[in-house]
Amino acid sequence: FxxxxxxxxxxxxxxxxxxxxxxxxxxxxKPDTVMVVFHNINSGFEVYSNIENAFCIKQNKFLNKDRIDQDFYQIFLANFYSKEILDYSIEVSEKKISFFKKNNYTKEELDFFTRFFKQGNYHTKARLTVIKNA
Structure with a gap:
């Protein structure tokens, strides 16, 4: 003012x-940080940073095609990300991810691997956290 x-x-x-x-x-x-807000039908909204390249959709104006694989593997291998956001990434980007181009894995086989990498997040549950402003 x-x-x-x-x-x-x-x-x-x-x-x-x-x-x-x-x-x-x-x-x-940090102007270079891009946030992804994902609506998980099982647990509500999820907010992640710096994984925007795993989503090859028209609306993604931040897409860097050189980083598609890196962001996909981050979501696939880290237990932190939900199974649902991994599934969405595969749904919209499967043809662009080298993992699927190089290997003949089916979605069922990938799901088998996912159960090991995402032991804590494979079966997503609805959760609520309430924070009181002090």
Whole structure:
């Protein structure tokens, strides 16, 4: 508000904001971080960062075709990601992922491997976390 009413030029406003903005706010601002919000019908919304390349869809304006495999393997191998987001990635990107081009694995065989990699997230359950603002 102050910078708007002080009659500062655009350059002066930018300098003032940079100078006085709290350090914590500056650290949270990472323009290269892309967030993926996925609606899992079993557990609700899931929010992940830096896996956007595993989804080859028209609406994905952040898609980097050189990173499709890397993001797919991250979702496939890490127990952190739900089985449902892995399934969605396969559904929309199967023809672009080298894993499927190089191997003749069926979806059933891949599901077998998934049970080992995602032991904690294979059978997703609905959960709710309530946080009180102190």
């Amino acid at each position: 102050f910078t708007e009413t002080a009659g500062l030029s655009a350059e002066e406003k930018e300098k003032a904001v940079k100078k006085y903005k709290p350090k914590a706010d500056k650290e949270e601002e």
